[in-house]
Amino acid sequence: MDIEQEEIYVFCHSLPKVELHAHLNTSYSRQTLEELMDLKGGSEGIEEMHISSNKDIDESFTFFTKIQKLVTTKEAVYLLTRRVIEEFAQDNVKYLELRSTPKEIPETGMTRELYMRTMIDAVKDCQKEGLDIVVRLLVSIDRRHGTNIAEITIELAEKLMQEEEGLVIGIDVSGDPKVGDATDLIPVLIEAGKRNLKLALHLAELPLYAETRNVLKACCQDNSFPVRIGHGTYLHRSDQQEKSSENEMEDLVLQKRIPLEACITSNLRTMTVDSVEKHHFKYWYDKDHPIVICTDGKGVYNTSLTQEYVTAATVFNLNKEKIKAYIEKTIDCIFEGDVIKEKLRQKLRDIPIK
Numbered sequence: 029m030d031i032e033q034e035e036i037y038v039f040c041h042s043l044p045k046v047e048l049h050a051h052l053n054t055s056y057s058r059q060t061l062e063e064l065m066d067l068k069g070g071s072e073g074i075e076e077m078h079i080s081s082n083k084d085i086d087e088s089f090t091f092f093t094k095i096q097k098l099v100t101t102k103e104a105v106y107l108l109t110r111r112v113i114e115e116f117a118q119d120n121v122k123y124l125e126l127r128s129t130p131k132e133i134p135e136t137g138m139t140r141e142l143y144m145r146t147m148i149d150a151v152k153d154c155q156k157e158g159l160d161i162v163v164r165l166l167v168s169i170d171r172r173h174g175t176n177i178a179e180i181t182i183e184l185a186e187k188l189m190q191e192e193e194g195l196v197i198g199i200d201v202s203g204d205p206k207v208g209d210a211t212d213l214i215p216v217l218i219e220a221g222k223r224n225l226k227l228a229l230h231l232a233e234l235p236l237y238a239e240t241r242n243v244l245k246a247c248c249q250d251n252s253f254p255v256r257i258g259h260g261t262y263l264h265r266s267d268q269q270e271k272s273s274e275n276e277m278e279d280l281v282l283q284k285r286i287p288l289e290a291c292i293t294s295n296l297r298t299m300t301v302d303s304v305e306k307h308h309f310k311y312w313y314d315k316d317h318p319i320v321i322c323t324d325g326k327g328v329y330n331t332s333l334t335q336e337y338v339t340a341a342t343v344f345n346l347n348k349e350k351i352k353a354y355i356e357k358t359i360d361c362i363f364e365g366d367v368i369k370e371k372l373r374q375k376l377r378d379i380p381i382k
């Protein structure tokens with residue numbers, strides 16, 4: 029890192045940030061992964077700690093499965109959740125929405141409810157210990173698991189949202205975009221929205237225009253549920269893809285001001301974006317459309333939220349004033365109310381631009 033880069037790193041680190049797109053099982057640190065291996069008494073065939081070169085997205089999903097095999101007990105879920113929260117707090121993340129797919133694992137007695145309740149216990153313990161970070165949970169629906177499991181998942185999410193004083197605030201739809209069609213999940217998503225669960229949807233990570241259009245129209249056009257889009261790489265007009273359907277999607281996203289979650293390193297590593305320069309962050313940022321820099325999986329992709337900010341700042345020429353003004357806008361995109369938003373804004377105001 030040269031001096032200029034180091035200065036921007038220190039500045040980005042010092043700023044109170046929000047992290048809105050982080051999957052539990054892919055957000056470990058090297059040390060946490062070692063702790064998980066010790067707990068399991070094996071490595072589950074994990075030879076590398078992370079994916080450090082750009083590979084097809086399939087490689088990521090193979091990797092995720094190996095990590096998930098290390099996180100099958102209550103102890104492991106608790107440990108990982110604790111560490112992930114602590115590490116984001118160290119990175120000066122002041123508000124974290126952490127998402128994970130609840131698992132049913134008969135061999136260890138793990139149930140979906142126990143999995144989520146264990147995460148909740150870890151969040152509460154961090155709060156009790158006075159860690160300076162607000163954490164909210166999103167319950168993930170894996171698109172590969174079909175509509176029945178999706179229905180079970182929103183029942184669980186709703187129950188926990190009601191019982192746990194708003195610690196659980198919504199759902200995420202994720203999973204291998206090459207498998208299945210998110211269109212099938214639309215009735216479940218609408219039901220979730222009606223039950224006041226916020227919706228964070230992986231959409232358009234790949235050029236799947238039909239499903240993207242179907243889901244966006246169903247969830248955003250007539251309904252006013254809070255929705256954010258994870259990735260949204262193939263949403264906007266571009267020179268190569270002048271199709272009217274895409275214009276329609278872009279117009280809808282712009283008109284409803286649906287925030288996007290931008291995960292730059294993840295998109296490079298999965299080869300869904302060719303280079304940082306070509307990342308869609310710039311496109312939406314220039315339009316003053318809400319787009320929030322996130323990590324996706326800081327462990328798998330060997331990054332941190334500060335690092336993602338440094339990358340964006342360097343490549344897109346954002347000076348300190350611009351970065352600070354940008355963070356203020358990301359606060360508007362959290363799935364929480366005005367009280368927490370105002371506290372975050374205040375923390376940001378307290379940091380001087382030197």
Ligand SMILES: CNc1ncnc2c1ncn2[C@@H]1O[C@H](COP(=O)(O)O)[C@@H](O)[C@H]1O
Nearest residue numbers: 051052053054092128129168170202203230
């Ligand atoms: C790279 N882009 C991506 N696209 C779609 N889904 C992704 C993802 N990265 C992660 N996940 C989703 O998160 C799970 C791992 O965390 P949890 O076990 O839930 O904590 C993966 O199995 C996948 O469903």
Ligand SMILES: [Zn+2]
Nearest residue numbers: 051202258324
């Ligand atoms: Zn993701």
